[in-house]
Amino acid sequence: MKKFLTLFAAVLMLLSVLSGCKMGSNQSSNSKSVASPQELKPFGKYKKTVTYTIGKATPGIPKLPKGQTYEDNAYTKYLKDTLNIQSKDKFEAQTGDPYDQKVSMAVASGDLPDIMAVNADTLRQLVANDSIADLTDVYKSSASDFIKAKYNSYNGRALKAATFDGKLMALPSTQNANIPTMLWIRQDWLDKLGLKAPKTVDDMEKVLTAFVKKDPGNNGKGNTVGLALSKSVGGNYGSLFVADNIFATYNSFPRQWIKQNGKVVYGSTTNETKQGLSKLADWYKKGLIDPQMAVRDSIESLIISGQAGAFFGPWWSGDYPLNSAIKKNPKANWKPYIISKNGDGKITAYTQNPVSEFYVVRKGFKHPELLPKIASAINDKLVREDKNYKPVVDFVRGGYDGGKPLNVMINFNDATAQMYKDLKATVDGKKDPKSLSLDDSTSYNNIENYLKNPKNPDPNAWSGYTSRIVAGKLMANTPIKEVNPVFFDQTKSMKLKWANLVKLEDETFLKIVTGQKSVNDFGTFVKQWKSTGGTQITQEVVQAIKEK
Amino acid sequence: MWKRKYRSGQLGYHLMMAPGMIFLIIFSFVPMFGIVMAFQDYVPAKGILGSQWVGLTNFEYMLQIPDSWNILRNTVLIALGKIIFGTIVPIVFALLLNEIRLKWAKRSIQTIVYLPNFLSWAVVAAIVINVFDYHGPINSFLQAFGHQPIMFLASNDWFRTVIIGSDVWKNFGYGAIVYLAALTGIDPGLYEASSIDGANRFQQLLHVTFPGILPTIMLISALNLGNILNAGFDQIYALYNPIVYETGDVIDTYVYRVGLLGQQYSFATAIGLLKSVVSFTLLIAANKLSIKFANLRIF
Incomplete structure (x- = not known):
């Protein structure tokens, strides 16, 4: 019996070793x-x-x-x-x-x-x-x-x-270019409270305060969220729910490798980012930002349910997530606006790969x-x-989504601007609707439907018009001072150390904004970031840029 | 003839033991070879044999970052809390339940409290999140007494308490069953004798019931020691967020995040090895202590 068991164990081990080998070897077969x-x-x-x-x-x-x-x-x-x-x-x-x-x-x-x-x-x-x-x-x-x-x-x-x-x-x-991101805001709430559309960060603060205090959506006291914000706070290019627009007014570009005064720096560690964070922390303290942002699973549902009054998002926010919001409540009139430093509508934004x-x-x-x-x-x-x-x-x-087995999207560099130009020309009667591509002709139909009945539009018509004409126009007409990050790649030390640095960054940003850490701890973060690999990686990035 | 007798007597037992042994070999012994990865810059395509040897680099980095001590502390605190409260609460509950005379009440209470044990953490976590929500029942209750609402799951003061509390809530009913069984094993004669001697209910509890189940308590606690560094991956993973990494991130969640999601296989192995070393040390120490003070060998 003992012999049998030993043999059995030996066979088992052999099998497991063999299966381990197999995994390694079948990958090298050729792929002609x-x-x-x-x-x-x-x-x-x-x-x-x-x-x-x-x-x-x-x-x-x-x-x-x-x-x-x-x-x-x-x-x-x-x-x-x-x-x-x-x-x-x-x-x-x-x-x-x-x-x-x-x-x-x-x-x-x-x-x-x-x-x-x-x-x-x-x-x-x-x-x-x-x-x-x-x-x-x-x-x-x-x-x-x-x-x-x-x-x-x-x-x-x-x-x-x-x-x-x-x-x-x-x-x-x-x-293709997705900047500038815009502040999407409940126009119906603004109208109800008799407020003007915000142009600067200070305007925005006033509007958010009014939203939270006066509860124009009748969500019940304390249930209205001013600004919906993602856990990552900022630095994700052209995405929903990040506060890049606010950071940019301080010339802060979190999570980007940028050149500052001739030196390569990581945007998250700059003093400008500290200022941006302190603004957000101030807002959070005043209750203007979603108090549950740290544990919020789906920001989309917050917006669809009509609890949130504002968020940052790119031009296509009118399609996603707002299409569903309009379906739920046709009176929720979301409109995009540009927030700029001194209200002149000129903005700074970083570009991307x-x-x-x-x-x-x-x-x-x-x-x-x-x-x-x-x-x-x-x-x-x-x-x-x-x-x-x-x-x-x-x-x-039908406004459906998610059918393509692979979402691989290949567009011309100037696709968004071109789309707006084509659609505008078609709406103005200068271009034949038949010459439009499938997506554009669908959008054109939606826009036409919207223009026929702007008072009580179908959700898809609303989305088509809002994304492509209202937001598209803002995109085409807003003057942007572009900041070009200098490095998108990965260096040698990043392999071991980057994940932890990102974790440190995420944790610190979220804690500073939600007031669990004071803004003054930003210095400690920078020090720790540098000492646990940041300095070394920065040197490697400088080196890599030189070699390019 | 002798040989045959030996076989026919033992084979059944061995067969019964086989699934457990196979499980142990596949999931505990074979993976131990993977520890080698902690000393390498492991690349899956090159395999363990082909990856570059980097010596102690991963361990040096582990000592360099503050996270390591943080997650070790969290793991020990959460695991200890769970072991301590996970032992005391079922005992107290079993003793209290044992005093109930209404049979149907006793039975239904017992069934109800041990139901959560059969739900997976994914389900229980959803309940916990709702109960401790900013607008949830607990906060409504607090607000009714004039307190400010608390973000339990995003507060470093509260997170560990919620984790330990919800774990105890989920498991105490099941844990109590063992003690209830032990309670029925106590000789009723002892109760009669003590009541003749004039002992009241509380004195009976203290001097008859409690000593009666003490051996079971010791045994269960000793078995629990094996889990000293298992702070409960699925529970914490379902409930935590970046704000509470400071107090809630344990070795298992860290290894999962950094190793599998961050694809730093070698570094995660090094951290995992830390866990093995610490729990090995703790187990040996616990065994020594229990031999010395309770005369009970764990192994």
Whole structure:
């Protein structure tokens, strides 16, 4: 018996060791495509249905039409019809932290979906791990010319971000200009209280105070939130719920590597950032910022429920999350305004990498060309040649969201400004509505619907008009003094130390704003930031910039 | 013949033990080889054999950042709190319940209080968040007495209390079952004898009931010591936020965040190793102490 047990244990251990080895070795198998030359073409249809697994990032507010699923909807049907391919979701998780966690788990376990979206850090990790496919050849063979032209409008900067040692390792989603972010505010509350729209930070304080004190939304005493704010407070480019606009009035650019007086500094550690934080802390103390911001799970629901009076967000806030807010309460009239330092409407804002996220293909997947083909189908064929494809048209017109298996978005550098110009020209009758792309023609219909009945608009009509005409105009007409960060990459020491520095930063910012730490502790934070790796990393960044 | 007899007598026991042993081997012994990662700059594609050897770099960095001491302190405090209150509350509850004469009341109370034990923390956390919400029942209650509302889950003064309290609330009903069973094992003759001697109910409790279940209490506490550094990942993960990292971040949550989400596998392994070393030391010490003072061997 003893012998048997020993043997048993030995076999078990052997098995576990072997399975460990297997995981390591199957990743190095080559990833040459098995597709025929015809199938390699951007819009070549496969003879046999190709099934691929994805990591599906779902929208924060689920909005699929009844009867459709993430694996079976207008977009997957379109891809099935045109390319004969079908997606299967290896995992589904909400965009943001939940999705990033799923990706991290997939990377750690080595069990990747065939195609998924990752951030810049994870991309580097995957390249170092040698677990994703080289896309150089399939990009050449299977991306359409129009897609290539779109990428090229960034003068090579977009694809360079995904290129390692001359090999293209991912297809990035492009990030066309999303600044300035605006202050979105409840116009109906302003009107009810007889207030003017705020122009400066001080105006804003008065408005928020009135909102919280007078409760124009009848939420009950103490239930009205002035400004909805994210836990990360600031420094996330073009996102919802961060206070970058306020920081910028102090010339503070948190989380960005910037040049200040000729020296490279990390924006979160500057004295200007301290001033920005102290303003927010002051507001929090006065009750103008969501008192539960630290434990708030869904800021969207705060806005949809009608408890919040204001938030910062980019031009598309009219679509998300405000479309749902209007559906819930058609009287909630949200309007965007520009907050500037002295009320002249001129603002300072930082620019960003032209890419936001990266789409990668698992090494060993037999059809690496699928990624450029899907990207081309969604961003080229569907929006131009097939823009009248009925299921997708219905999907888009219905204001639904989250259908595309891969959210890879490839736009021209000046896409937002161009969109506003096109739509404005069409509305003014200077451009033929038929010449618009699918998205734009949908927006145009919404805008037309809104203009026909501005008193009592349909939520989608309201969103289309507010995002693309009202906010679009602000975007096109606001003069911006651009601050260009000098470094977007990662240095050697960041690998070990950056995560902890970010944690320190998040924790300190949140504590200062919520008054758990005094603003005077900012100095301690900077000291600690420097001593636990910040100084060393700053030197490496300076070095890396020199070598560029 | 002898051999056959030995086998037929023991095989069944071994088979019964096998699932536990296999579990132990797969989840406790095999992963120990992974400790090597703490001394490497581990890259999954290169594997343990191919990754670069960096010696004590990860440990040096661990000593450099203030987080390490912070999470160690949090882990010990939260775990100790849970062990202490998680032992006292079920005992007191079992003793009190034992005094109830109405059988149906006793039974239904027992069933109700041990229900939360079967819910996962994901569910209980949602309840806790609602109860301790800024506008939740507890704060409404406080406000009725003129207190300012407290953000329990975003307050470093309160977070550990809430964690320990909710853990005790969730588990005390289940814990009490063991003690109730021990209580039924006490010889009724002892109660009769003591009442003849003129002991009142309280004196009976103190001199008959309590000594009767003392061995069970010692045994359960000794078994709990093994969990001294397991402060409860799923519970804390579901309830914490960046503000309370200072008081609520424990080794397990830190390793998960930094190691798996931050993909610093080697550094997280080093922190995890710290946990093993500390809990090993504590266990040995606890064993020595319990031999010396209670004459009870844990192992």
